[in-house]
Structures are given as structure tokens and as C-alpha cells.
Amino acid sequence: MxxxxxxxxxxxxxxxxxxxxxxxxxxxxxxxxxxxxxxxxxxxxxxxxxxxxxxxxxxxxxxxxxxxxxxxxxxxxxxxxxxxxxxxxxxxxxxxxxxxxxxxxxxxxxxxxxxxxxxxxxxxxxxxxxxxxxxGEDYLSSVLPGNKPKSPEGGETNFAFASVNTNQPLTDKQVQDLNLEVRAILAHNCYSCHSASKTKGELRLDKKELIMKGGEHGAILKPGHPDDSEMIRRIMLPADDKEAMPTKGKRLTEKEVALLSFWIKAGAPWPNGPEKSLYRVADLAPRLPVLPPATVDITNPVDRLVNAYFQKNKINWKTVVDDRTYQRRVYLDIVGLLPTPKQIDDFVADQRPDKRETLVKGLLNRNEDYAQHWLTFWNDALRNDYTGTGYITGGRYDITKWLYASLKKNKPYNWFVRELISPNKESEGFIKGIKWRGTINSSQRTEMQAAQNVAQVMLGLNLKCASCHDSFISDWKLDDAYAFANVFADTTLEIHRCDKPTGKMAGRRILYKELGQISVDAPTENRLRELADFLVQPKDGRLYRTLVNRVWAQLMGRGIVEPVDVMDNEPWSQDLLDWLAYDFVQNGYDIKKLIYTITTSKTYQLPSVGIKDADLVTAPTYVFQGMVRRRLTAEQFADAVSLAFNPIYQDTSLVKMLPPAIQKEVPFSRAALVKNDRFLTALGRPNRETVSTSRTSQANLLQALELTNGTTFNEALKRGAEIWKAKYPTSDALVKELYRKSLGRNPLPKEIAVAEKIVGKNPSVEGIQDLVWAMAIHPEFQLIY
Structure with missing residues (x-):
């Protein structure tokens, strides 16, 4: 034929x-x-x-x-x-x-x-x-969020060499950068026909030796002579010519043609050693950047680094927020609770110059409140929940007691990670994953879940694509994912591609070989101990950059790197990220000290920045100007309503599951300790059957419906209204106290008039409930400014 x-x-x-x-x-x-x-x-x-x-x-x-x-x-x-x-x-x-x-x-x-x-x-x-x-192979994946085709520099090829005019030889760095640009052009325009998956004309352009070999008609380039190179001739032909390349898709731009011509004229150089990735790969090793000099009012290392960033981007420092705003912000961020009216009055009246630093120290010393608040953050990340898939069949284990105790005593992060990866009985729920009932996809077996979860949570790395096939969005291969999963396995895993067995058995190795080599034939317990030791080494800068980036995102509304699970993305300040991670290790892996450093900085105290379009937060063009204004999380909102008006949750069944000593530390049912329900789901608590390391701060229709018609919320307000009516028979005192407890200030005259109209001179239960509902959905209550 x-x-x-x-x-x-x-x-x-x-x-x-x-x-x-x-x-x-x-x-x-x-x-x-x-x-x-x-x-x-x-x-x-x-x-x-x-x-x-x-x-x-x-x-x-x-x-x-x-x-x-x-x-x-x-x-x-x-x-x-x-x-x-x-x-x-x-x-x-x-x-x-x-x-x-x-x-x-x-x-x-x-x-x-x-x-x-x-x-x-x-x-x-x-x-x-x-x-x-x-x-092309990226036909489906390229339209997914974060997977838009781009050159290594994040846009159209824009490389230029001074040596074009000077005829000077290229430096090693220039050869590397030029090669990366050339490979990007080939990948985005030629791989659909000339790669391992499809090889037209016996020509492949995805490897150095294959490019030099050429195709069925011979060599495609002549080093030093672009005018005599078949590659250049083909890409410069008119689009309707049958020999024109690429045969489909957009034509190469003049800039791209010029770059390929320059590359061939320079001798088609290729860097020695391993080829550099087409994707950005963040450095693994830690780095201590030189701090910019301090000024009279900028002494905190965070501020010194941000000041250099502001100068580079021509951004002026704004006046820091007032005491009430700062106090409410730091209370919600550290312990997840609103300050009481007395605490607000005392703080505002305090004249000490270091009162903000003193406030942060005091909040960080409230160990129980700190643990109950940050429990939510770690429950999301570690897939720890109190009900759900796996608990009925005994294929899932919660780590609540271990996690609560670890947070309460501020366990150093290196030991925190070590006990999750090389677990005891109380902490094994993280890497044990969920044993799903029935037949599951091979990429979801518990060992692969462990590999995916450790990579995502600890290293900011997505292995989910590579668990089924070679990744379309990174250099990680199927073999890498299975070799890492095999570290957690009691028996050797067979590699499955898209759930089909390949007949090839997986090796056993850590993702970053620079950190160490796993003992292939050692018992599982020993391998996990080795893995934990390797990952928590100070030289694993990625582990600690991932952690400080997550904490920064939690406190500031946006990570230094976004998304926080893609740590190979470009940070808006590499120096700030590196310094925070290095300082974190030097300070004994102390998360509270990290929080103190951030929350006492002038940067944290800047006015919040409102962003209407959520996509702008993760856009590559994002420019940092201050904390992103955030909506209270589901748990923060429930606790704020409980403190200001009336406890939402009366059920203490989950609290009773905790050790007796811990039960005494729980004054009311904090939402973090409550089983998920429709109310918390509507307000954004995720399904913890998968890792969740960020929550959307945007209001949605489900939230509006739940706050308007939801039983849990409205019954709590009704019970509270009955209590408030009995305590405050007149509207004056009632309205004033409601404002002080919910918004931390006295009502304005016009607010008093509107409130009294709602509740009436002789407050009714219905009127009080309506007023409390209106205050609870007020932006001043719902947002962290």
C-alpha cells in the first residue's frame, strides 16, 4: 500500500x-x-x-x-x-x-x-x-487553568544577544538560554508531528542527537549556515506550499524564524550535561539573600525586602492601619476569634510603642485558641476530617488528637513532618490515605495517594498527572511517581499507564535524588524513616519554602508563589521567599516565630487591597501592594457569630472525643471541632477526601442562600435574640452592645436610627434577629480588612 x-x-x-x-x-x-x-x-x-x-x-x-x-x-x-x-x-x-x-x-x-x-x-x-x-498532545491539557502554552520566560520568545552585533562567542549561560528558547519554539510548533508520539518523515525534534540526525530525506540543518539549512527553508516557505512547515497551526513569527536562524548560525550549540527543562524548576537548595539596608522606619527584614520590591516597582508605602483594624486582623489570623469590647478598649488606650508586638506575643501564647484555629488549616491540607468516605469501612484514620497536641505545643516543623511521614499510630492517617471501597483507579491506590499528598503538601508539587502518564505540565514522569509511591508500599508496585498494566515493576527512590537514596530492600518502616530524614534536612530548601509560602498566603491572602501547590512558579519576590525559609530553619523550624515575624512587619500592617476578579490573584502579572482583603472562613464566621451573638453549635460530641485535659480548654464548640454540615459546606469548608490548600474568598449563591434560609444559622440567631431581649429590654443599650461585640465600635447616629427602627423601642425577638442577621452579613463583619 x-x-x-x-x-x-x-x-x-x-x-x-x-x-x-x-x-x-x-x-x-x-x-x-x-x-x-x-x-x-x-x-x-x-x-x-x-x-x-x-x-x-x-x-x-x-x-x-x-x-x-x-x-x-x-x-x-x-x-x-x-x-x-x-x-x-x-x-x-x-x-x-x-x-x-x-x-x-x-x-x-x-x-x-x-x-x-x-x-x-x-x-x-x-x-x-x-x-x-x-x-498535538497538549490539545486537552493546554486549556486547563495554569496550563496555557508559554515560553520559559512566560510569553512570546524575546531573547536577544549582544553578541549578534559584536560577533563574540556565546557564554555558557547564553548557550543555555538560547537552547531553551529554541526548544520552546520546537515544542510549541513542531512536536505534534515530530516527537516520540508521532514521527512524520522519520524526523524527531525533541532530542539533540535526533535533531542532528535529521529525517528520511537527510539532515535538516547545517551548523553555521542557516541559508543552507532545510529547516529554515521549510519554515520560510509560503503557507500554501506543500513543503511548508509547520503544516498546520499558526506560522512561526519573524522573531522565531530569526532566533532559529541565529541558533544555526552560531553552530546550533547545545549546553553540555543534562538538558535544561522547558519548565521552570525552582532551586532545591536553601539560599540566604543579602538584606537591603535598614532605614529609620523600616527595620523588620520582611519590610527591608519588600521595600526593595516597592522601589523596583515604583510603589509608595501607605500609612499602616489603625489599632482597631490591626487588632481585629491579628486576632482572626492567629487565634481565629474576634477581640472582646474590653480587649479593644484596653488596646486602643495602651500608649506603649511596642504594643502591637506585645499583642502578637500574647496571642501566640494562647496555645489552646491557636491550636483550635490552625487546626482548620492543617485539617484541609492533611485530609483530616471527622466523618466521610473510609470511616464506615475502617479504611481511614483521623489524626485529630496528634494534630491538636502538635499545634498546642508548637511542635517544630521538621518533627511535625517527620511524624507524618514516618508515623506512629496517632499520626498514620495522613499517609495511609483512604482505602476506597470497591475497585479504584490505580492512580488512587493508597501508596500513590501517599506519594501525591506528600509531594503536594510538603513540596508544593503536583504528581497527580504523573500518576497516570508522563506529566503534560512538568518534567515528572510516570516512572518517577511510581518509584516514589513504591517507597510507601509493602510490596513492589507494577506501573500502570492510564490504569493499564505495563508489565514493568516500579523502582524505589525519592523525588529529588540530591536529598538521598532510599534503601530499596529495607522494610517499609525503615524506608519511611529514611524518607522523613531526607526530606527534613536543612538542605531541602523546597520543603521550607513551601511551608513559609503557605503561612504567608494564609496571613496575607496570596502566596509569594501562586498557586501555593506549584512551587516551581515564579515568586513575586524570590529574595523574600528565600530569606523567610532560611530564617525559619535558623529559628528552629518554629511556625509561631514565623507568624510573629510576618504579623509584626509593616508590610502586614498595610491597608488591605480589594481584588474584584479572583483570577487576578494568581495572574503572572500580579504586583504585591499589601494584604489581599479576605472573607472570613466558614469556621471564623461561625466562631465570630458565636462570640458576638450566640453559639451556633451546641453539639459537643466531637469535643468529647478529645482528651479530658483538652475538653476543659474548649469554652464553646469551635467550628474547627465540629463535623461538617450544610452550613459549613456552604461557607466554604472543603470536602477533605482530597488535599485542599486554599479556599476561595469569593461570595457565592450557595452561601447567600444558606445565610438567608439556612436552619443552622437562623436558629442560632433566634436563640440568641431571645437571650438578648431578656438582657436588654430597651433598644439603646441593646444596639450599642451589639455593635461593640460584632464590629468592635460604637454605632454611628444614623446606624442607631436604622437599628432602632428594626428592633423597635421595645425590642421584639423577631426585630433583634433581623438586626443581628443584617450585622452578620455586613462587609465590616464578614471581611478581614
Missing amino acids: TIIADSFWLWQFLGRLHPLFVHFPVGLLCIALLLEAADWYRKSNQFRAGVTAMLWIGTISAIVAVVLGLILKNGEDYEGSTVAIHQWSGLATMALAILTVLALRSQRIALYRGLLIVTVLGVTLAGHYGALLTH
Whole structure:
């Protein structure tokens, strides 16, 4: 067939009709299944005639599509694993379609329906790989959030060399950068046809030696002579020329052509040693940047580094917030509670110059309140919950007692991590994952969950893609994910690609080999101890950068790196991130000292910045100007309502699960210690069956509905209104005290007038409930300014 295709244009023409014909079986067979399902549901044969016609047409078109596809493959040199999968899945679909028609003709309805389902799955698989061949391997992944194609510098290729005019030889750094730019151009424009998954014309452009080797027609470049290089000739041809490259998609820009020409003219240099990644890879080792000089009013190291950033970005320092705003902000951030009216009055009246530092120290010493507040943060990250999947079958373990005790005594973070990875009975729930009931995907077995969770939480690294196949968004491979998962396994894991066994057994190794080498044949307990020791080393700068970035994001509303689980992204201040991580290690891995450093900085005390579009927070163009204004979390809101008006939660069943000594430390049911319910879910508490390291701060319809009509919230307000009515029979005192307890200030005259109109001169329960509801949804109550 290859000879015929090469010698007669008609065969090439027919081959290129394959993409047209292949859509017939895709559409018709899928619709046939839907109509058959409708007949089965209705227990009728209403659509059987139409289904039969669709099956015949779909089967015939599947046969035609396969024939044309084979002509296309042989006539245009399609090769690679993706081509092979597409070819064989197409052949299988054709065979299944034929069997489906035969089963229907013989009236074997059960067999026919089963075959129809499998046929549709087959055509879906074949279509998926066909789309990858037509549009490139990143056709689906490129539109996902954070996966937009970009050059290593985050945009269009913009490399320029002084040596272009001076004819000086390139430095090693210039060779590396030039090579990275060249590879980016090839990856975004050429890999869809010339890579491991698809190799047209026997040409691959994804490796140095393969580029130099060329394709079936010989070399594609002549080092030092771009004008004599086939690559340059092809990319400069008119778009309608049959030899023009790329054959599909956008043409290379003049800038890209000039860069490739310059690269070839320079001798097509390639850096010695391992090829640098196309993706940004953050440094692993710690780094201590030089602190900019202090000034009279800028002494905190955080402020000195931010001051340098402000100067670079031409941003002026703003006046810090007033005492009331700062006190409310730091109370909510450190202990998750509102300050009482007396605490506010005392702080405002305090004339000591260091009163803000003293306040932070006092809050950090409230160990029980601190633990109960930060429990929420770590519960989200460590998938620790009190109910849910796995608890019924005994395939899940909570770590609440261990976690609460660790937070209360401010366990050093290196030991905190060590006890999670090399666990005791109380802390093993994190890496044990969740043993899901029934059959699960191979990428979700407990060992792989452990690998994914440790990588995400501890290292700010996404292994989820690489758990099924080589990652589309990083350099991590399937082998890397399975080798790391195998560290947690009692038996050697077999590598599965997209849930299909490969027959290859996984190795055992840590993700970053610079940190150490796991003893392959050691018992699981010993391997986990080794892994913990390797990860918590001071030289593992990534572990500690990830932690300080998470704490910064929790306190400031936005990480130095965003998203916080993608620590290879560019930070808005590398020096600030590095200094905080280095200082954190030098200060004994003390999270409270880290919080103190941040919350006593002038940077933390700047006015909050409102951002209307949530996408701007994670945009690469983000410019730091101060804390991002945040909405109270579900737990903060519930606790604020409980303190200001009336406890929302009366059930202390979960509190009773804690040790007796801890039970005495819980004055009311803090929301962090309450099992999830509709109210907390509506306000943003996540499903902790997966790791959750950030929550959206945007209001939504579900939250509005719950605050308006939700039983939990409104019954708490009603109970509170009855108590307030009995205590304050007149509106004057009632309104004033409500404002002081909820907003930390006295009401303005116009606010008093509106409030008295709502509650009446002689307050009613309904009137008080309405006023309290209005105050609870007021931005001044709901937001951290």
C-alpha cells in the first residue's frame, strides 16, 4: 500500500478524507447508544428502527474510516506510540461495531447492548488519540487553568544577544538560554508531528542527537549556515506550499524564524550535561539573600525586602492601619476569634510603642485558641476530617488528637513532618490515605495517594498527572511517581499507564535524588524513616519554602508563589521567599516565630487591597501592594457569630472525643471541632477526601442562600435574640452592645436610627434577629480588612 500511495495522488487524497469519515461513527454510534438507553429505560422499542439504521451507517463508515486511515498512515509517514494506539483502537472499534450489528440481527439483545457500550467506549478512545494526533498532545491539557502554552520566560520568545552585533562567542549561560528558547519554539510548533508520539518523515525534534540526525530525506540543518539549512527553508516557505512547515497551526513569527536562524548560525550549540527543562524548576537548595539596608522606619527584614520590591516597582508605602483594624486582623489570623469590647478598649488606650508586638506575643501564647484555629488549616491540607468516605469501612484514620497536641505545643516543623511521614499510630492517617471501597483507579491506590499528598503538601508539587502518564505540565514522569509511591508500599508496585498494566515493576527512590537514596530492600518502616530524614534536612530548601509560602498566603491572602501547590512558579519576590525559609530553619523550624515575624512587619500592617476578579490573584502579572482583603472562613464566621451573638453549635460530641485535659480548654464548640454540615459546606469548608490548600474568598449563591434560609444559622440567631431581649429590654443599650461585640465600635447616629427602627423601642425577638442577621452579613463583619 505504501508503494501505491507514493505513486498515485488519488490515494493520498483519499487518505486525507479520513478525518471527515471518522466523525460519522463517532457521532452515530454515540447517538445510537443514547436512543437504545432511552428504549431500555422506557421498556419499549420505539427507537429501534432508527438505532438499527444508525448502527449500519456507523459500522460502514467505521470500516471506511479504518481503510482511509491506513492509507493516510502509510502515505504520510505517521509513526509513534500515539499513532499505534489510535490505529489499533480504531481497528478494534470497527470489529466491535460489526459484532454489535450481528448481535442485533440475531436478536441477542443483552449481548448487543453490552457490545454497543463497549463499541462507544472504543470509538471514544480512538477519537481521543486521533485528536492528540491532529492537534498535538497538549490539545486537552493546554486549556486547563495554569496550563496555557508559554515560553520559559512566560510569553512570546524575546531573547536577544549582544553578541549578534559584536560577533563574540556565546557564554555558557547564553548557550543555555538560547537552547531553551529554541526548544520552546520546537515544542510549541513542531512536536505534534515530530516527537516520540508521532514521527512524520522519520524526523524527531525533541532530542539533540535526533535533531542532528535529521529525517528520511537527510539532515535538516547545517551548523553555521542557516541559508543552507532545510529547516529554515521549510519554515520560510509560503503557507500554501506543500513543503511548508509547520503544516498546520499558526506560522512561526519573524522573531522565531530569526532566533532559529541565529541558533544555526552560531553552530546550533547545545549546553553540555543534562538538558535544561522547558519548565521552570525552582532551586532545591536553601539560599540566604543579602538584606537591603535598614532605614529609620523600616527595620523588620520582611519590610527591608519588600521595600526593595516597592522601589523596583515604583510603589509608595501607605500609612499602616489603625489599632482597631490591626487588632481585629491579628486576632482572626492567629487565634481565629474576634477581640472582646474590653480587649479593644484596653488596646486602643495602651500608649506603649511596642504594643502591637506585645499583642502578637500574647496571642501566640494562647496555645489552646491557636491550636483550635490552625487546626482548620492543617485539617484541609492533611485530609483530616471527622466523618466521610473510609470511616464506615475502617479504611481511614483521623489524626485529630496528634494534630491538636502538635499545634498546642508548637511542635517544630521538621518533627511535625517527620511524624507524618514516618508515623506512629496517632499520626498514620495522613499517609495511609483512604482505602476506597470497591475497585479504584490505580492512580488512587493508597501508596500513590501517599506519594501525591506528600509531594503536594510538603513540596508544593503536583504528581497527580504523573500518576497516570508522563506529566503534560512538568518534567515528572510516570516512572518517577511510581518509584516514589513504591517507597510507601509493602510490596513492589507494577506501573500502570492510564490504569493499564505495563508489565514493568516500579523502582524505589525519592523525588529529588540530591536529598538521598532510599534503601530499596529495607522494610517499609525503615524506608519511611529514611524518607522523613531526607526530606527534613536543612538542605531541602523546597520543603521550607513551601511551608513559609503557605503561612504567608494564609496571613496575607496570596502566596509569594501562586498557586501555593506549584512551587516551581515564579515568586513575586524570590529574595523574600528565600530569606523567610532560611530564617525559619535558623529559628528552629518554629511556625509561631514565623507568624510573629510576618504579623509584626509593616508590610502586614498595610491597608488591605480589594481584588474584584479572583483570577487576578494568581495572574503572572500580579504586583504585591499589601494584604489581599479576605472573607472570613466558614469556621471564623461561625466562631465570630458565636462570640458576638450566640453559639451556633451546641453539639459537643466531637469535643468529647478529645482528651479530658483538652475538653476543659474548649469554652464553646469551635467550628474547627465540629463535623461538617450544610452550613459549613456552604461557607466554604472543603470536602477533605482530597488535599485542599486554599479556599476561595469569593461570595457565592450557595452561601447567600444558606445565610438567608439556612436552619443552622437562623436558629442560632433566634436563640440568641431571645437571650438578648431578656438582657436588654430597651433598644439603646441593646444596639450599642451589639455593635461593640460584632464590629468592635460604637454605632454611628444614623446606624442607631436604622437599628432602632428594626428592633423597635421595645425590642421584639423577631426585630433583634433581623438586626443581628443584617450585622452578620455586613462587609465590616464578614471581611478581614
